Amino acid sequence: MRSARAPLLLCVAALWSAASAQLGPELRDAADTGNVALIRQLLAQGADVNAASSATGWTPLMLAVYKNRVEAARLLLDNGADARLRNRDGQTALDLANLFSSIDPQLKALLQSAVQGTYARRPTQVVAVTPRSAVATPAPAPVAPTTGPVPAPARPAQEPVVGPAVPAATGVRPAPGRYQATVTNQKGQRIMFTVNAAGELADVRWEGTYRCKSGRSRTEGYTAPGTLPVANGVFNGALNEPKGRMWFGLTGSFTAPGKVSGMLRVAYAGGECDTFRMEFTATRV
Structure with a gap:
């Protein structure tokens, strides 16, 4: 006879899996x-250390490496992060680290050992997972019925795309005006933006052709709202296209008052289309 506890255990397991997925972002x-500190807290609550973005395939370890967060990356490795996982572009965390000379050599060495299976986990850094109680939470207070239409639930915010690690070197004070560049590593792509009177990047616009998984190619242009601050000639941040269909991660530095070198990363909602990393050198026009 099947144990009466089996359905309960399956239910608890399902709740645990759903809660773990919710902690991924x-x-x-x-x-x-x-x-x-927050990484420790989330791992203790049951977050999946390898929770990957459905849009980009990026894991927490990849993001920590991309932003040169040595201690965060090491804590994730101590708690079972898999350095061999690949994102939608086929890159591992080590591949991302090797893209930039500014990434800490110690971090690259840790990733190399993790890929080779020789990484020595620090037992004192392993986070103990606190089991979740199967007791249901109290029901919310009843809400008086309304006669009007029921509002649609709010759509979850899209996960922003982050820029590459901030360059180690600082730049120079940017000259206000309109800048334009033809991308060097992605043929047919253009980037334009304005440096406003406050010294911020504004009206960031991308024009070019991208390929979807269906094999179709589309040529479009998007201008992202908002501004990116420039500190010591260096900028790094994310901007979202107004309709939430595209995300921009932008980083770079001004090498001269009217010249800037940088990278733009473009991704598409739902992960149905390609993600590009574009290298460019823009000049004032």
């Missing part, structure tokens, strides 16, 4: 910002 954000 929070864990990726914590890894991106290098918030070690």
Whole structure:
């Protein structure tokens, strides 16, 4: 006879799996910002250390590496992060680290050992998972019925795309005006933006052709709202296209008052189309 506890155990397991999935975006954000304390807290609550973005395939470890967060990356490795996983572009965390000379050599060495299976986990850093109680939470207070239409539930915010690690070197004060560049590593792509009177990047526009998984190619242009601050000639951040269909991660530095070198990363909602990393050198026009 089947045990009466089996359905209950399956239910608890399902609740645990759903809760773990919900913590994935929070864990990726914590890894991106290098918030070690929050990473510990989320892991203790049952967050999946390898929770990957459905749009980009990026894991918390990849984000920590991309932003040069050595302690965050090491804590994730100590708690079972798999350095061999690949994102939608086929890149591992080590591949991302090797893209930039500014990534800490110690971090690259840790990733190399993790890929080779020789990484020595620190037992004192392994986070103990606190089991979740199967007791249901109290029901919310009843709400008086309304006669009007029921509002549609709010759509969850799209996960922003982050820029590459901030360059180690500082730049120079940017000259206000309109800048334009033809991308060097993605043929047919153009980037334009304005440096406003406050010294911020504004009206960031991308024009070019991208390929979807269906094989179709589309040529479009998008202008992202908002501005990016420039500190010591260096900028790094994310901007979202107004309709939420595209995300921009932008980083770079001004090498002269009217010249800037940088990278733009473009991704598409739902992960149905390609993600590009574009290298460019823009000049004032």
